[in-house]
Structure formats: C-alpha cells, structure tokens
Amino acid sequence: MSDPVPFPALVLDGYRATTFAYDPESERASSAWVASRAPPGTRLPGRAEWVAVFRASIPEFRKRAASDARVRDAAALADRFAADFDAKLDAVLAGAHEALFEGAPTVLKLCKLRDECLRRLGFEDCFLDVKTAENARAAAALPSVLAEIDAIAEPAARVLQLVRGAFAGNIFDLGASKSAALFADGGGTFHDTRDRKLKPRPWCVDDFDAFAARWLAAGSRESDEGQRSAAAADPKPVSEAAPRTKTTPLASPWRKCVVFVDNAGADVALGMLPFARELARGGCAVVLAANAVASINDITAAELEAFLERVAGFDPVVREAVEGGRLRVVSSGSDLPVIDLSATSRALAEAAAGCDLVVLEGMGRAIETNLAARFTCDALNVGMVKHPEVALCLGGELYDCVCRFRKAGE
Numbered sequence: 001m002s003d004p005v006p007f008p009a010l011v012l013d014g015y016r017a018t019t020f021a022y023d024p025e026s027e028r029a030s031s032a033w034v035a036s037r038a039p040p041g042t043r044l045p046g047r048a049e050w051v052a053v054f055r056a057s058i059p060e061f062r063k064r065a066a067s068d069a070r071v072r073d074a075a076a077l078a079d080r081f082a083a084d085f086d087a088k089l090d091a092v093l094a095g096a097h098e099a100l101f102e103g104a105p106t107v108l109k110l111c112k113l114r115d116e117c118l119r120r121l122g123f124e125d126c127f128l129d130v131k132t133a134e135n136a137r138a139a140a141a142l143p144s145v146l147a148e149i150d151a152i153a154e155p156a157a158r159v160l161q162l163v164r165g166a167f168a169g170n171i172f173d174l175g176a177s178k179s180a181a182l183f184a185d186g187g188g189t190f191h192d193t194r195d196r197k198l199k200p201r202p203w204c205v206d207d208f209d210a211f212a213a214r215w216l217a218a219g220s221r222e223s224d225e226g227q228r229s230a231a232a233a234d235p236k237p238v239s240e241a242a243p244r245t246k247t248t249p250l251a252s253p254w255r256k257c258v259v260f261v262d263n264a265g266a267d268v269a270l271g272m273l274p275f276a277r278e279l280a281r282g283g284c285a286v287v288l289a290a291n292a293v294a295s296i297n298d299i300t301a302a303e304l305e306a307f308l309e310r311v312a313g314f315d316p317v318v319r320e321a322v323e324g325g326r327l328r329v330v331s332s333g334s335d336l337p338v339i340d341l342s343a344t345s346r347a348l349a350e351a352a353a354g355c356d357l358v359v360l361e362g363m364g365r366a367i368e369t370n371l372a373a374r375f376t377c378d379a380l381n382v383g384m385v386k387h388p389e390v391a392l393c394l395g396g397e398l399y400d401c402v403c404r405f406r407k408a409g410e
C-alpha cells in the first residue's frame with residue numbers, strides 16, 4: 001500500500017494490531033480487559049500452540065492452491081507452499097525468526113508470512129473459485145434473508161437478528177481449520193447456524209444490550225408508516241417470490257459508519273450487508289471497508305462493489321442507498337485477513353472522516369487484531385470464535401460469539 005495512514009477514529013496511543021500475546025512469558029495481553037477474560041489459573045496458549053494454529057491451516061491452503069487453474073503446475077507448487085510455510089513455522093517455533101520478521105511473532109506477522117509464501121509462488125487468489133461460488137449462493141438466499149429481517153417489527157428483535165446474522169455468516173471461514181472442516185462437511189450453513197446452532201446468550205463477550213439500546217435510542221423512522229401493523233400481523237418468513245413486507249426502518253443515531261467486512265459469501269452478503277442496509281435506510285451513511293488485495297476467502301473491495309451492484313438490481317432499499325451515496329465500498333488498503341488500523345488507505349481515511357460508529361467484523365479483524373483497540377467514536381466488534389486457543393483466552397468456547405460495544409472514548 002502506498003502511503004498508509006492511521007484510521008481517523010483510532011486512538012493511536014498504545015495501539016498494537018494484536019490482541020493476544022503469542023509469547024505470554026515475554027509479553028502481556030494487549031490490555032487489562034483482555035487479560036481479565038480468561039478465568040484465573042487458565043493456562044493460556046503460548047508460542048507452540050499459536051504456531052500449531054497456523055500449521056493446522058496448511059492443508060486447506062494446499063488444497064485450494066493445488067486446484068488453482070490460473071497457476072501452471074499448481075499441484076507441485078502447492079506442495080512447495082506447504083513445505084515452505086511449514087519450515088518457516090519451525091523457525092518461529094524455535095525463536096529463530098529474525099530473518100522473517102522483526103520482534104515477537106504476532107497473528108498479523110504469521111498471516112503475512114503465509115500470504116507471502118503463497119504469492120511468491122504465483123498464488124494471487126487461490127480461493128477465488130470458492131468465493132465466486134459462495135457469492136452466487138448467498139445472492140440467491142439474500143432476498144429471503146432480507147424479507148425475514150424486514151418482517152421483524154419489534155426493534156430490539158430486529159437488531160438481535162442482524163447481529164445473529166453477522167455471527168452466522170462469519171462461520172464461512174476457510175482460514176481456520178475448524179470452520180474449514182465444517183464447510184468441507186457441508187455444515188455451517190447460514191440458516192442452520194443462525195436458527196439452530198448459534199450459542200445462546202450470554203455470549204463470551206456480550207454487550208448486545210448496550211449496543212441495541214444505543215441504536216434504538218434514536219426512535220423509529222416513519223418513512224414506511226402504515227406497513228408496520230401488517231408486518232406484525234404476519235411474522236411468518238416471507239418467501240423469495242412474495243412481495244417484501246415493509247416495517248419501519250430503525251432510525252440511526254449515527255450519521256456515518258465504517259464497517260470493516262471479512263469473508264465473501266454468506267459472511268458479507270447475508271450477515272453484514274443486511275446490517276449495513278438497516279443502518280443506511282435509517283439515515284446513516286455507511287462505508288463498507290474491504291481488502292485491496294485478495295487474502296484467503298475474504299472479499300475484496302472490487303468484488304464487493306460488483307456484488308453490491310448485483311444486489312441493487314433486485315433490492316430497492318440497497319439501490320436507493322447506493323444511488324443516494326449512503327452505501328458505498330472503499331478499499332481498506334489491506335492485503336491480509338487481519339488489519340492494522342494504524343496503516344490504512346488514504347481513500348478510507350478520507351471516506352471515514354467524521355464517522356461516529358466503527359464496526360469491525362470477523363475473527364481476524366474484530367477479535368485477534370483489534371479487540372482492545374480504542375476509538376474516538378462508538379465501536380462494535382462482532383465475530384465468531386473459530387480457534388479453541390482464542391476461546392481459551394476469552395474464557396469462552398469454540399464457536400462462541402464476541403459482541404463488544406463501547407461508546408466513544410470508553
């Protein structure tokens with residue numbers, strides 16, 4: 001990225017793009033709040049466990065790389081990637097990584113190491129086929145997901161469904177070995193996860209009530225008045241073919257929101273887009289920040305822009321928001337599945353000026369790199385826990401949910 005700048009609403013003082021210490025004997029967790037999550041006496045994961053997390057990701061990457069039709073000799077090069085990255089992880093485990101990166105290992109440095117190993121061999125986007133297929137599947141499911149949300153008349157219940165959708169979509173994650181195995185088995189679908197499998201509240205970090213109270217403090221917008229009673233009388237899920245049941249949009253107390261999205265497919269399409277759409281139709285200008293460069297199955301800004309155009313073709317709310325400039329995509333500048341908010345693109349910094357809500361979504365961005373980040377505006381971190389090691393650090397369980405909300409300056 002040329003000329004990176006800090007994200008405008010980030011408190012730079014004391015910021016590190018890492019939440020958990022990969023070497024707890026030599027460094028502490030990023031904040032007292034993070035350190036307080038695990039029950040006293042918990043043996044926290046150390047360097048060996050975190051290296052093992054990255055080693056467990058190799059088979060999925062090798063599989064995707066081997067089937068990348070855009071790369072000549074993909075199968076042989078995929079084996080070479082696996083061997084290269086494995087050897088580098090050996091060096092990190094032994095503490096002999098001074099040639100690989102400066103200072104102690106962190107999640108960001110190990111993600112970067114893995115992506116560099118792939119890119120050096122010509123694998124620029126070996127998850128492209130699965131992203132494209134999952135985007136198509138999610139686009140087909142989106143009208144019914146939107147209709148279900150729109151039919152929820154009770155404001156707090158609608159916010160809860162939006163947040164639950166963000167968690168459920170986030171299960172599509174091929175960078176974590178557990179969720180990649182779930183995906184390969186055909187499990188972890190959006191509806192099944194949202195409606196049947198999601199961990200009951202309270203989640204391991206659960207500020208949902210404070211977040212919903214903040215959102216709903218603004219009252220409701222009356223632009224669709226008259227529709228509300230019809231929706232309340234018919235709470236059944238609405239089929240794709242049925243006309244959309246409109247309810248009153250939730251008025252947004254925020255004027256401008258930046259949403260850092262994560263994965264392609266169900267994650268961004270069925271989780272974050274409905275969330276952003278509700279904010280936008282409530283009067284908030286929403287900036288969707290996505291990667292500049294492909295990394296794992298994360299959606300890129302270019303892909304998201306094309307997807308948004310597709311959705312605008314069938315959803316009048318999204319079309320109006322896009323045409324009115326209240327919903328747009330900006331490149332974050334990142335080429336990683338995590339994000340360092342002290343070095344984002346200038347375009348994002350300009351688009352984010354004056355934002356009063358930042359939403360970080362996904363395990364990499366919201367939990368592993370920025371759970372302890374502080375902001376000068378309201379901030380929401382939402383993501384599903386897909387590594388047992390992360391669960392241990394947070395005092396939760398595998399597939400637990402994180403919903404951390406802080407008001408400006410907290």
Ligand code: MG
Pocket residue numbers: 173175262263296297298337362364
């Ligand atoms: Mg991701």
